[in-house]
Amino acid sequence: MSKFDFGQMPDREGFFGEFGGQIIPPELKKIMDEIDQAYEEIRQKPEFQEELASLLTDFVGRPSPIYYARRLTEKLGGARIFLKREDLNHTGAHKINHCLGEALLAKYMGKTKVIAETGAGQHGVALATACALVGIPCEIHMGQVDIEKEHPNVTKMKILGCKLVPVTRGTATLKDAVDSAFEEYLKDPVSYIYAIGSVVGPHPFPKMVRDFQCVIGQEARQQFQEKEGKLPNYITACVGGGSNAMGLFTAFLNDDDVNIVGVEPAGKGLATTEHSATLTLGKPSEIHGMKCYVLEDENGEPMPVHSIASGLDYPGVGPQHSYLKELGRVNYETASDEECLDAFMTLSQVEGIIPALESSHAVAWAMRKAAELPSDQTILVNLSGRGDKDADYVANKLGL
Structure with missing residues (x-):
């Protein structure tokens, strides 16, 4: 029995706790x-x-596989890293x-x-x-x-x-x-x-x-148990608005032994104004018809935000993520632009998988965490998209 009681989320008015609704x-x-x-x-x-x-099944190509990143794991030492390969879907992402x-x-x-x-x-x-x-x-x-x-x-x-x-x-x-x-x-x-x-x-x-994204976690939960005979110790995904993350997290919310981590963009640093770490540094407010955590300037307006990943530079976040943060069920951490680029290049050159810059934030956190954990621990990363769209940008940025 889980110590968390999520009930029916959202309620009839569209609220996850105090977050969400229809501010329209x-x-x-x-x-x-x-x-x-x-x-x-x-x-x-x-x-x-x-x-x-x-x-x-026939158009998208589901189920997307779970892949054990053996060479990445060996390079880092520590926990074994697995990837939920949403990058293999038709159109290249979740x-x-x-x-x-x-x-x-x-x-x-x-x-x-x-x-x-x-x-x-x-x-x-x-x-x-x-x-x-x-x-x-x-x-x-x-x-x-x-x-x-x-x-x-x-x-x-x-x-x-x-x-x-x-x-x-x-x-x-x-x-x-x-x-x-x-x-x-x-x-x-x-x-x-x-x-x-x-x-x-x-x-x-x-x-x-x-609801439409929940297929990710439903597949992953069954696949991981079939592959490993147990659930992962950690699951992680990048969070901007948060759809790929909710797609993975939902199926594991009642599994108290599974640590759930959302990874936000620290951009050029949390001490700067050039980041998109909404849940880390924002506060409850309103944006785009909902109540959620928001990054605001001194005038109470949504702050101009930054991430190297275009899909993550949003000053708000999904209301369910805001609720899960308040409950303490999901931990929200960050990865910087620099860490993201390092993860992008490392996964590409060690595993032959070019990840989206968005997904690279989750990979970066997993690389950091794996080295701290013993080898009997497992981390499942939602590799939410492929990096074809980012390849030229990264090559130019790194002078490749």
Whole structure:
């Protein structure tokens, strides 16, 4: 019996403890409630479950394997490191798991356009892919800084037929892309649907995205037990908004012997203002229709944030992560840009696996932790995406 009692999360109003909810105008609340109702209806339908399961198997390529990183483990000494290979999914990351669900929901609801934001471009590529598959128009908003940094994904989105909207306001990164996409959505929320790319935003999106991503942890729990005859001692994933992390963590929340660690970007250092360590240095506040931990400036506005990984530079975080931090069930730690680059290159050259810069934060923490632990301990890392999109950027940065 777990010492934690999570109950039904979220509650009917969309709260995880004090976090979450719908901090939105009344007219938008009606729309969100309709989405929630449609989601609860569609998820009960056997034909929806069968179609989604079939696509996850035959289109995405699930289940993704668990891989023992033997050479990395031997190099570091200490605990054995395992990787949940979400990088092997079609489109190269975990994002396709919830994008298929959201695209099918949009089609079920008769929406005429799917709108979304993207940071690193993985959500954008996955959503454009899913929309092409189900035959519904797609519009992606992306910060100009990220467009220049993640050019391969920009090209893929255009090839897949989506409309790409560059965002030049503010820092021209993820937070500004969210603002821009939401403004477009508000022009016609009855006909459009905003397919949020993480476990953030107003209810029901933190719940829906988590539910679609839970396949990661469900698979991993069974796979690890089959491989090792027990559960891992530690599981870890990077956290920006937090969808890949919730996808892994949910299946293990009631396993008290499993230590759960989310890894945030320390960027150029926690003593600077150039980081995205929301749960580490932020405080409870409101952003993008929800209550969660937020990094704010002296005026109470969301702080300009930084991470070498475009998918992690967000000043808020999923409300369920905020709740799990308060409960003490999940520990949230950090990895710097420098550690992330080192993990990126080490995994590439020792295991022949090029990880996304986002995922490299979790790899960096695992490398640091493994050396402190005895060899009978195990660490399972959610390798949430592949690094094709980051290869040119890293090569230029390191002068390769």
